[in-house]
């Protein structure tokens with residue numbers, strides 16, 4: 001029977017150099033590119049109905065989405081990487097929305113904002129798309145009718161977490177989208193008489 005002798009691996013200076021370069025590239029990808037990308041999302045707003053007003057409120061001074069680096073709403077898909085679909089989409093409009101998505105830069109993400117965009121909402125008719133995820137890869141669903149700006153911000157933060165974890169993989173590699181659902185935020189009302197806070201009735 002043939003005997004195999006294990007010889008210890010000797011490290012050469014070249015090995016060390018390769019290892020260190022790999023580590024440097026990984027580190028740069030993880031903490032450089034992903035960090036920059038997650039804090040500089042450029043949304044493409046596709047607001048067709050009342051949810052669009054909440055989207056506008058998210059960009060205004062009270063909620064100030066600039067705190068998350070996502071205030072640069074580009075009305076050109078070629079300069080955007082985050083599609084926010086706010087409102088119902090009718091069948092005739094879907095090819096336009098798909099064209100916009102195709103024209104966006106890679107890597108790109110999609111938020112479906114509100115009940116109408118995600119499920120058709122109360123518009124259970126032949127003309128309204130019953131969920132844009134039948135035609136687009138949705139990464140985050142933001143529930144509500146309409147969702148409050150805080151909930152949309154939750155959705156943007158969910159996209160940031162995807163970018164941080166998932167890196168800069170293109171949409172074709174990511175398949176049908178992540179399909180995460182964020183929870184509506186709880187509103188607290190201030191009771192000045194009793195000096196307490198309580199959950200506000202929406």
Ligand code: SF4
Nearest residue numbers: 050051114115116146
């Ligand atoms: S989900 Fe509600 S608020 Fe949003 S577009 Fe539909 S009806 Fe309007």
